[in-house]
Amino acid sequence: MDIAGRTALVTGGASGLGAATARMVHGAGGQVVLADLAEEGGVALADELGERALFVRTDVTSAEQMAAAVHQGAERFGAVHFAVCCAGIGPPKRVLGREAPMPLEFFAKTIEVNLIGTFNALRLAAEVIAKNEPDAAGERGAIVMTSSVAAYEGQIGQAAYSASKGAIVGMTLPIAREFAAIGIRVMTIAPGLFDTPLLAGLPEEARASLGRQVPFPARLGRPDEFADLVRQILTTPMLNGSVIRLDGAIRMAPR
Numbered sequence: 001m002d003i004a005g006r007t008a009l010v011t012g013g014a015s016g017l018g019a020a021t022a023r024m025v026h027g028a029g030g031q032v033v034l035a036d037l038a039e040e041g042g043v044a045l046a047d048e049l050g051e052r053a054l055f056v057r058t059d060v061t062s063a064e065q066m067a068a069a070v071h072q073g074a075e076r077f078g079a080v081h082f083a084v085c086c087a088g089i090g091p092p093k094r095v096l097g098r099e100a101p102m103p104l105e106f107f108a109k110t111i112e113v114n115l116i117g118t119f120n121a122l123r124l125a126a127e128v129i130a131k132n133e134p135d136a137a138g139e140r141g142a143i144v145m146t147s148s149v150a151a152y153e154g155q156i157g158q159a160a161y162s163a164s165k166g167a168i169v170g171m172t173l174p175i176a177r178e179f180a181a182i183g184i185r186v187m188t189i190a191p192g193l194f195d196t197p198l199l200a201g202l203p204e205e206a207r208a209s210l211g212r213q214v215p216f217p218a219r220l221g222r223p224d225e226f227a228d229l230v231r232q233i234l235t236t237p238m239l240n241g242s243v244i245r246l247d248g249a250i251r252m253a254p255r
Contacts, residue, residue, distance in 0.1 A: 006081040017191070115164040176241030
């Protein structure tokens with residue numbers, strides 16, 4: 001499905017992978033709805049992109065706020081055709097800390113934002129996408145979720161994060177099978193080590209060291225490379241129901 005003239009909802013769209021995806025959609029001639037809690041960054045990016053961009057302050061774990069973002073996008077641009085779910089958190093914490101076990105609230109919060117937030121965006125976007133007129137091939141739109149290589153090789157301290165990202169992998173195929181009847185494709189990208197706000201707080205040498213762990217290219221991934229894969233997924237009808245690792249062949253060590 002061509003991106004030009006169509007609308008994409010991007011959660012976590014104010015920065016990192018989401019912002020790169022928003023710029024890609026806009027550059028391809030589409031409209032973009034930036035759904036994010038980061039109001040300053042979201043407003044700045046929407047202003048940068050201009051009239052084909054809309055920022056809606058959104059907590060992805062809120063049914064009401066997520067629904068409002070979807071419907072505001074549909075009202076502003078006439079329809080929503082794509083959803084790209086990039087919102088997520090990833091603070092590390094061991095199950096058995098030095099003083100006490102991991103607080104249950106910590107685990108639940110990670111699951112709530114990464115997994116439930118993704119599902120919340122997917123279900124509400126799909127409801128609106130399903131109302132689109134199908135194109136000549138019978139397609140109404142596509143949804144891209146974001147997992148992580150931690151879904152497969154979670155490191156020590158990533159129990160909560162890996163659980164949330166592994167669940168996204170697990171729900172990709174059954175949702176794609178369900179949505180096949182209405183012409184909506186569902187795919188997931190599992191990025192490796194990318195230069196995003198999750199790593200921004202590390203010293204430069206630490207970031208460079210992480211990049212050298214990648215077999216090839218031996219560097220951190222760039223958000224625009226993630227966006228390039230999103231573009232390919234949105235425009236290639238045969239890509240459906242699968243998870244694509246985007247990781248430079250890295251396989252994460254225990255720590």
